[in-house]
Amino acid sequence: MIRKFAFSLGGFAAISAVVAARQGRQFAKALPNLGARSFRAAVWISCLTLWFAAALLPAMSEEAKLLNVSYDPTRELYTEINALFAERYKSHTGASVLFEQSHGGSSKQARSVIDGLQADVVTLALAWDIIAIERAGLIKPGWQEKLPYNSCPYTSTVGFLVRKGNPKNIKDWKDLTGPNVQVIVANPKTSGAGRWAFLALFGAVAGAKTHDPSTLEGLKESQAAARTARDFPVYDNAEARAAIETFYNHNVPVLDTGARGATVTFAQKQLGDVLLNWENELWLALDEFGKDKFEIVYPPSSILGEPPVAVVDEVVDKKGTRDLAEAYLKFLYTSEAQETVAQLHYRPRDVDALNKYSAELPPIPLFTIDETYGGWVKAHEAFFAGGALFDRIYRPAK
Template identity: 40%
Template sequence: MNVNITAGVFTLIAAISSFTVMAQTSSLLNASFDVARETFAAVNPKFVEYWQQQTGQSIKIDQSFAGSSRQAQDIIQGKKVDVVTFNQVTDIDALVERGILAEDWAQRLPHNSSPYYSTITFLVREGNPKNIKDWDDLVRDDVSLVFSNPKTSGNARYSYLGAWLFAHQKFNGDEAKIREFVGSLLANVENFPTGSRGATVAFAQNGQGDVLLTFEFEERNILASPEFQDQSFEIVVPPSSVLAEFPVAVVDKVANERGTQELATAFLQFLYTPDTQRLLSDFNYRVRDPAIVQEAATRFDSLKLINPTEVLGSWREIQNVHFVADGVLDQLQNTPRS
């Protein structure tokens, strides 16, 4: 792990030394997922400052935020994005399938081009009045849920997969029982906003639902926000949940057109540097750098993280089985519940 990150930093230095100012566009557009606003509001100025110090060039990083799948669709429809910092591989695969991004994107950076990760936990109201402890509790008749739409949000697909993987473990792979469990969970969802930000607003501001399912880092950031401190929300960390790795990639078609390939690559490599890993950890992401992991060890609860690809096949297989039109997700949502 140390070797990979160090190699990435050396590559970053090499990219800077070979950077030709006149040949490059001095701005980047980063498309990211809905609840990464605060993260990149902090990361981007650090990189701009770093780049200025290393090259003498002033650059600008523009940002776009929306549900990860919505971002991918916008890029497919022609939005000129230089880099993506998404929350699910399927949305990058959609770009690869259309020739917008190279097949080898995951091999270009350490940890399959995922510099940080998280999981799905449960945000509940003060005192945990419904006594939520595990995924089992989310299918009870007296519990209502809020999470974003799995059709437009990578965050929500992780919530869906977290429920599926829990049921897969509980029912020893019995698909009929797994479908019944996940269908019951979906039937308990009171609101399916397009993106994760909308889900947070529905739960925290509008008072909808007993439980918000979203990324652990987002829930921790909600607790720390002055906007919500008076509500005394609590986080429930289940014994097991889904591993949510956050992939990053250069959008090759756009970066080659705009001459931003080196700058875009350097920006993504910057996410692996120790200072940036520490900053990401401060925003409650789980990170890769061993020293930063050790520093933050006491802040994160221990739980079993299940990698979806180790149970359900590749991300493309998961997408084609669960999230395409008339896939398992659609089938479960369209099944009447008694």
């Protein structure tokens, strides 16, 4: 489903270099001493607002259109981001921008783009889904190097939402496979949240090494470990395989196609004892349905979820929207966008913003897809491809 949001489009071109430099310095200060790779990211971030000022100098048409194909739970996030981005244009050209949003399970969304949905940008739940679009010839190789942090402007993690008082005493991953425990989770064949949840459970049971990426030291340690990882013993962990088989066949009564559907099933339809989902979805349930009904449980460790973004090259070159699309994605790294990210319970890359909201986004030991599993290509082939582990172990109820 595509939703349309119309905003006044003002020129971003005349934003002053003084403002640009000030905003850039805020990001640069937030990321000191991260090593060469992260220093380059800080330089990228420090130049973003100044880049906007030059990128869209040419007069634009009266109405520009941008289709963002995103994963399931980001409706609220991009509604806010779109409005902020539009404000950056409004004072100059007097034109308007029509934002179109499409949301659904991340893997299904990637398939829709491959099958012809004319996305200018994709903001999906995991790198594999954008890799699939790249392999279809719609996105040029090297897209992860075009923006800081492998083109992931924010992160998240996977946690538990339980009913008030935690009647089943759910505290750790192994508790999810206990008798008489029902867990609501998205389908890993269609949903990014479902895949991150699968990998979080598998890695935690296997004892994956964790870091604290909310600190500069932990971030450097995590990045270095990911770069040097060569062996991935987690794949051969028998206990983790047994836990996964038990979990999906005995503890999961229904697999929703996306993260938002899982939240609705648990919170509104009152099915299950635990919701296993994105952190922002857990907070959404608290905000929408009341803290008197649910509570969040953070397990001892979890996975660092990194949702990436990319311009769909073939589409923007055909539509003539490349400058707008690139500016839009770069805007996600600016201080005001990062503040919005944190307010909506995603984890911003801006360390200052993350620390500001630490009461709601507490530090938690996290393992990474790269260090633990060798990246998304390996993980997909081992777990989620046709005939891979999930297909072999899952026996849907008849």
